[in-house]
Amino acid sequence: MDIIDTILTNTYTIQDMRHRMRILKSNLENTLFGKVQTEILSSDDTIWLSSLTLSFINYFTKDNIYSSFKNIEAELKKLKILIIYLSFEPEQEQIENIGKWLRTNLTEIKLFDIKLDPSLLGGIALVKNGVYKDYSLKSKIQEQGEMILVEFKKYIR
């Protein structure tokens, strides 16, 4: 859908997606129905909101705002999401880089989710469609345990 695609141009993670959906909705409600409550937006959010084109915002009218958002939700649920476990907490820049990489290299995945798992010593673990695959350092050590042990034993006097 166009709306999703427009939003998706900048958004890479599902959390960001939901967050932006929420602020978009509240913003639209404020403009269409009058200011009920103001919320303090972060600078990133204001930048993003201001980047949205007028035509985009004018698409939402009093009648179709809620139905469109429902449609967006339904569409979102259908999207395949890749869950990435990282061993560190990445910065926004890194997240965007990863997102861009995914967009360029893969066709299926549009959004991903970042989870934190320090026990993966480095690298990532991926979950797609309920299947878990471990590409982290930890798994590498497990696989190559034998060789490591051989190396250690060289040091046994």
Next chain:
Amino acid sequence: MNEVGYVLNIRDYLITLDGLPTVRINDLIETQSHVRAVISALLPDRVEAWILDEGTVSPGQLFKKTNTKLNITVGDFLLGRAINPIGIPIDGKGILSKTRGQVLSLDQNAPPIIKRQFINTQLITGMTLIDTLIPLGKGQRQLLLGDPHSGKTPFIIDLLVNQSRLGTVCVYTAIGKPITAVRNIIDTLNETGAIKNTAIVAASSTESPPLIFYTPYVGFTVAEYFQRQGKDVLIILDDLGTHAQVYRELSLLGGRSPGKESYPGDIFHTHAKLMERAGNFNKAGGGGSITALPVMELSENDITGFIPTNLMAMTDGHLVFTSALFAQGFRPAADSAASISRVGRQTQPRLQNLLSQAMKQILAEASGLETVSRFSGELPKQTRATLNQKEIINEICKQEPLSLIPPEIQIILLGLIFTSFLSNQNVYFLQKNKLKILEFLLKESKVKAFARSLTKLKNLDQLIAKLEIIVPKLKEICK
């Protein structure tokens, strides 16, 4: 390659997850912190599971698929111990051995017909009423029905103690009983020394419902382990009414459609699948036998309820305990007219069979005459004699708790009714002297050989004639 799912929804112990694409019912899944759950339902886009272990689960938590079904570690070390359904000991006697045991899956199919054989050995309970009038066979399923406080638990304890003396392996499963009741049973068995032959699987009423639900499966798995070694096993499921209620709770919470009395539609299948795992097995099936005694607590003696009738349909007979009989001092308080054993007759030796037929005749006649006797003042001699005999039979069938009367001595006791010793005595004489008679019969060494010679007799008349030999000695004792 491992499959995972994330928790979407938590309702106490029922969780809904997404992911886990190839998981099946009864598979085990667990979190990083080893909190296990068992899959209970598969929906197109989600999976339902029951949490088994203690531990907090939060939405969004990751559950991994383990490639195992629900299982338990069994071994000979289970005799004398009490465990809960996930295999953790609850009797405070230390941890169980992990290396010496086998890991058996809980959800096994019942053995097919080619692995079974005809039930031809009697399960000797040591209680005159049961062994003679309502005999049980090894491999039979017999339902114990009764009101609360009708003596089912004392009967079970007596049975366990007597079986431990006879060498049968016993498995007692406490399904949702209060902790105090479970503790009581463990202590009683400890005191009488019967614990050494008994394995106890207990889920008290404070455990989570999925754990209570799986208790009988654990019990049967333990019983099957011993049965496959060729041993005779007695398993008591106390009680299946609570099990049905727990299953009802789990199903209703999981959104299944309720059926009769709000029980789920597959309650019969759930219980029948369990009961079918009992039986008498031939060499192909491992030898040995499993005798199952499910217990069902009734309300107001109503055996026409949904679950009691279900259980009666899937067992080979039932024993009905009534609180009225218990209050009158009958131990065991089983109503011999309402109870039936469909398989026991073929296991009884011929002489006991004849005796039981004679007993039943007397009891039936007497019950017919009883209503008459309440109305008329002076009864004819024959009627009085029959009523007297019935009272004597009832008095003989009352047994002290924790006492074992071997079958040969039972034959003597019941045969005495027809001899000159008791045929013209009344019930008070017997009440006064029963203990003395029993002591004589159980302790005297010559009586044992005499009793064994009786078992070879062919009919009642021969028995009565032979019993006249010891009548003078008994008369002497009772002076």
Next chain:
Amino acid sequence: MPNIDFVSITALIIVTISGFLFFYLQKKHQLPSEPDSYQEKGYKILQNASKKAQAILGMAELDAIKISADTRFYREKLAERFDKEAEIASKLASELIKLNSQKTVDEFNIYMNQLKSDLEKSNKDFTDYLIYLKNDADAQKNQSQDAVKQQILQIFVKFEENLSQFLMASEQRSVQSIELELSAARQLIETYKQQQLKLIDENVIAMLEKTLSLVLAKKMSLQDQVDLVYEALEKAKAEKFII
């Protein structure tokens, strides 16, 4: 003699009674019309009758006297004969008795002597027999004693043999079982050692992981981390896990 007298008396009585009867009857049944003729007839008849009766009586008396004389004669003869016979018989009898008694006494003596001799003989036999028995018993006793001694010796010998055999066999068996036990124990120790070594290996790897987790979290630069991430993503793409 009395018989004959009796006969004659009875004959007399019968005749007189018949006479009287006749007379009586006639008197009784006397017809009144002709009493005299009939009375005369009657007296005539009576006279005839009494004459005849007397004649018979006289004959009878004669016969009687005759018979009595005869009988007296024969009786005396008979008595004589009897006496004679009796004497002879008694003589014979006494002789016979003497003979018989003598014979029996002789026989008795003979038997007595025989009996005595027999008794003596049997006594002697008996004493002989007793002596023989005693000798026999003594011989047997000695024999059996010897046999028993032999047997005991044999038993002892056999016992010693068996004992030595048994001891050897049990020694062997115990040695075998000890060896078995030993090998089983060694096996157990081996398996335990292997298990423990495996555990140690696993522990080593776990320690390595732990150390790395502590170190890398602090020391690995962000660039390195990010590089690892992209490397892993590339690998996943290569494995077609994500497309």
